[in-house]
Amino acid sequence: MLLECRVENFAIIEKLNISFEQGLTVLTGETGAGKSIIIDAISLLAGGRGSAEYVRHGAKKAEIEALFEINDSHPVIAVLEEIGIDSPDQMIVIRRQISENGKSVCRINGKLVTLSNLKEVGQRLVDIHGQHEHQELMHPEKHIGLLDRFGGEQLEELKTQYQECYIETQNTYKQIQKFSKNEQQIAQRIDLLKYQIKEITDADLKENEEDILLEERKQLVNFEKLYQSLQISYESLYGENKGLDFLRQAVNHLEAIQDLDANIKSISNAVSNSFYILEENAFALREHLEQMEYQPERLNMIETRLNEISLLKKKYGQTVKDILEYLNGIQKEYQDLANHDQTIDELENKLVKQLAILKDKGTKLSSKRQKIARDLSKAINRELKDLHMAKAQFDVRIKTPELLDHFKSYQFQGIDEVEFLISTNPGEPLKPLAKIASGGEMSRIMLAIKSNFKSFIGLTSIIFDEVDTGVSGRVAQAMAEKIYQLSNASQVFCITHLPQVAAMADQHLYISKKVANNRTATKVQSLNDTDKIAEIGRMISGVEMTDLTKKHAEELLKLAQEIKS
Known part of the structure; x- marks a missing residue:
């Protein structure tokens, strides 16, 4: 879990030290107070792209530091060992500095690392789901990646084997294309190569x-x-x-x-x-x-x-x-071109053999995807019932080419085209998700998908950045319960404007901003029980706290406690 985070001179944050607890932590506050800025800071520790714009105005550098606690079987340990970093007492300290000129310095347990190393480690510790991820559902070409994430290690292994074979076959195919140009181009190329070889050879160069x-x-x-x-x-x-x-x-x-x-x-x-x-x-x-x-x-x-x-x-x-x-x-190219008929024959024979292997690996990968797609559809439909979409039917459509005898039938991701379909009303046919789902439905579908991914990715911390957009009432309550269920297996952070979600929190952080000496700064306050009632009441009514909203807030907290216990 993420135990502590220190942020200095980052955007409108001057200095913050935040301690976190296990379970569900919610972050609430007025729009623009800096909730998403805190998530941005954590995303930089997960290998996000830095920028000079993150440095607070007037400061030389921004600095973010976080302490993570892991168990001795966490998948990140293998990554740390690979880059030569120890994790004593199962503790990981990640630190990142961004200077005013945009340069970034990353350290893990005190050792300097590259941004790609930081990303490898960070993405195994933190998974951030924001509103932008809804866009993945809007683009069918992204659906295959979402399906494969659900597939776990077995599918990943098949996919890796397929992609290695695909790259080898692609190289052979490109060579054939190069040698299959018209005779005039080949003759011109041979003449050019002959001239260049003679010019360099006649020079009789010695290396020193x-x-x-x-x-x-x-x-x-x-x-x-x-x-x-x-x-x-x-x-x-x-x-x-x-x-x-x-x-x-x-x-x-x-x-x-x-x-x-x-x-x-x-x-x-x-x-x-x-x-x-x-x-x-x-x-x-x-x-x-x-x-x-x-x-x-x-x-x-x-x-x-x-x-x-x-x-x-x-x-x-x-x-x-x-x-x-x-x-x-x-010289090698000249020999190949001079004997291009023989070369093409050899390459075409090689391509036939490679395509046979690629077809076999692609078919196995596709069969595994078909099974995974059925499992995912069942799992999503169960989740949608919990999220008050009981009449909805979710399905994964996988299309494969009828013929697999030509390299153009294959793609780097496999032989499949994947698209998510849904019917939100009884009697209606399944249609592409991107065309018929509303914003609130997209939020629930995304949460249903992420709820199922959690059991496969084993992350330390999951962050939801306003994934509850567009929902209210009993749907909001269902989403709150679903997010809380995730926190039983992993630490969960959630930026929310829904009182139902806030009421389920194990830790409630209120984000506000203050102005001092003509400068704006973000402040974080951990709320006690009394403060929680006041904040949830504000979320219900807007600004004015009445006896009725206070009573409503108390009821929400009581209901949340009953559900949690």
Whole structure:
């Protein structure tokens, strides 16, 4: 569960420290007070996309930190181990900073992680369901993803096997398409490849050649400066009354007295060694000078060669290594195109075999989906009865192609087209969900779907952001009870404007905003029993609290307590 969350300088939140409890936590308050901002902060800890706009005006950075408690069998542990993070005492601390320039820093248990790592961990801890998720129900192409989530690990394994095979088959299909272009295009491509191969091959490039040439050019361009400096250095060391001459005198005098003073002997040896080292290097300087020769022709050759390499780099790669790798690639392509009839035959035979495997895997995946679809339909219809849609009939329609002999019959998600259908009134035929369901019905359908997903995803915390939009009365009460049932298996947070949902809360947080020093800030208050009555009364009546609304609020809380117990 999420134990605690700290938010600083995030949107209109200056500083908040919130402790959470097990069960159902509801967040209520006036529109614009900052309820959804708190959920946005938690979503960033789950790997949501950050932005400089989240940083409170005038602050350098926004910071969000949360403490999660997990059990020793939680699926997130395997993910943490994979990225090298320990979870001592089954505790996870996630921290995220967003600077005013939009840059984001993420840490898990003190270790820096990438945003993708954070997302992998966060999505196994928190699942956020907002009003935007209703849009998934409005788009049939999203339905296959929802169905597959219900399928659990077995379906996921079949889907992974299918998708791996699909990618391999797709690559073969693309190669056939490339080699099946008209003869004129192939001939033009062969001519181009032939020219490029000859140009690069004739250049006879060596991988380290450019570095060697650049070093040699530097020496030739600076020949005069090098020669003069070496000549002066040699003459300073070697010759009459030069450095080595004076050093030789010092050596002779020290050797003459070294037996008279024990301390002098070590100095004499050191000076003598220095003399021989310098003398040896002086000879080396002389040899180097004797070998040096100014070669303007060689410099011109180097410039020409470097220019040739530069032109090739502009065409074929940023480095000589890149050019040679490009050459290997076009040589293979040239061979394939030159023998394209044979290549196509080989690829088509390969595609036939791959399609047979893909068909088998796709059919198995489809059969599993058919079973999952029947199970999901039954489960949703049971839930809809609880949500006062007893006359409604929900079904999942799966369409598959009649022929599976061509690659175009397959999609990355499988061979199926999935669409949710519903009939909301007796005697009416099943029709696409997106066309006939109202906003309130969509809310109930989404809650019914999510209620069934919970048993498969094993999350630490579930967050509902105003999923009860468009409902009231006994439907609102049914939704409240359904959300509470979810909290028996997992910690649940719910932003709501419904008093029925608020009454079911184990923890009730009231979100308000205040203005101080011309700045707006969000405040969170944990309500006691008396405060709960007042807040639920406000939710019932609007603003004015009357004896009747107070009594109604008390009755709601009493009813909720009876249901919970």
